[in-house]
Amino acid sequence: MFEFAPIAMAITTSDTKTSSYAKVNDAYLKLTGLKWENIRGKKLTSEGAAIDNPARDRRHRLLAEEGAYELEEVDIAYADGTIIPTLISAQRTVVDGVSFDVEVIVDVSARVRQQREIENALKTSARTDALSGLPNRACFDEVVADSVARSMLNDRKLALAFIDLNGFKAVNDTLGHAAGDEVLRTIASRLRESFRATDFIARIGGDEFVVLLDIDLKLAGDLQQNLQDAMERVFKPIALDGRLTYTGAAVGVTFLRPDDTPATFVRRADEYMYIAKTTEQRVAVVCFGQIMETGALPSRRTRRNETA
Template identity: 65%
Template sequence: MFEFAPIAMAITTSDAATSSYVKVNDAYLKLTGRKWSDIRGKKLTTEGAAIDSPARDRRHRLLADEGAYVLEEVDIVHANGTEIPTLISAQRTVVNGVSFDVEVILDVSARVKLQREMDLALRKAAMTDALSGLPNRACFEEFMAHSISHAQTSNKQLRLAFIDLNGFKIINDTMGHAVGDEILKVVSQRLREKCRSTDFVARIGGDEFVALLETDPIGVNEHIELLKRIMERVFEPIGLDGRTINIGAAIGVALLDPSRDTPATLLKKADERMYFAKASGDRLRMEIAG
């Protein structure tokens, strides 16, 4: 029964310091990728599957004090070096005056993988703007902090473009929020398509977007011209339900000062330049911090 049980099982000696394999079943060998000839009589801490850690000592104390433990989370090591998450239950038994531990090991790697995928999906959802599909403000702030830290130790320049749509409230008020949502989707898609794959674009508010662009110190002027051309293409007239809608934007651009700027100060500089652009009254205007 032990040998052919579908669940991995192992019998080991009970001494915490010298615990070694006495017997394992086929399911255990399959789970760990080992051969019985390789682990027979070997100490768990040197040849065995369970990772040696303070948790091991705690489990041995449970066995010594209570005679058993149930569903303890333990990572074990496959013969190829990969870690396998498991749940282990064990009971201490005495045969002819000799103490042994009988372990039952459940492979929960599929469950753990699913949980990790769910966690990633939840994190992605928490970092994504539902309407546009772009990263949201929380994601942008996290990415900007990382980018600034990187720029402070590299020979790269970081520019932030703060983009606020012009006339969007009027569109919402006169054409309805459904049309406004479609406009936001089109602008988001164009920003995603027109910006470089290395640029980071996010929607951080109702009609507010940002683009974080990294460039070499040389060619900064060319980079500004490129940004202008991108914005001109993004804000070309939009055809929607037989109508042509001219949407513009006020764009403020700020250059990171690696020795002084934080994410908050860089965003503030770009925001201030955006308000200068907004004050011009132009349909599409870019103001660049000196």
């Protein structure tokens, strides 16, 4: 029964320092990838599959003091070096005056993998806008902070486009929120199609999107026209229930400056976006605030009370 048990089992001698293999079953050999002829009588500290760590001594103390332990988390190394998470239970027994430890090892790698997949899914969900499928504000804040730090180390230029929709409130008011949601999904999809896979696109508010671009310095002069062309593609009319719906956008664009923080970088793009808003064009792109001197900018609260 021992040899053919479906669960990995091993019998070892009990001495902490000289503990060695006395017997293992086929399931143990399959789990560890070890060969019996290579481990027979060998010390666990030299040939054992369990990764040596301080917990090993604690497990031996439990066996010496209490005669058993249950469901201890132990990583074991497969013969090729692959790490396998397991749960090990053991009991000390005496046969003909000789003390042995009987170990039962359960492979929990599938459970651990499933748990990690769930954790990763939760992390992804926390960083993703459910409606558009784009990264959300929390994710954008992390990415822009990291990008600002890294951009100081290379010869490329970091640019940020802050996009605020024009005409979106009218869609919600006349066609309903379901239509508004479809407009947002369509715009998100078109943004993905219009920019490179290396560009970071996020929805950071109800009708606000951002695009973080890593620009070759030699091509920086073409950025405004390229963005204008991209926005014209993104904000083509959208067909909803047999009718065409027109939206547009005010886009503020800035390059990262040497003394910028993530906050000043984003705030400046937002301010330039408002300058684009004042042009009252359906699609307007303002780069680098060329007309900043035309007057003071109303506050974001004032802008949010507008119905554009």
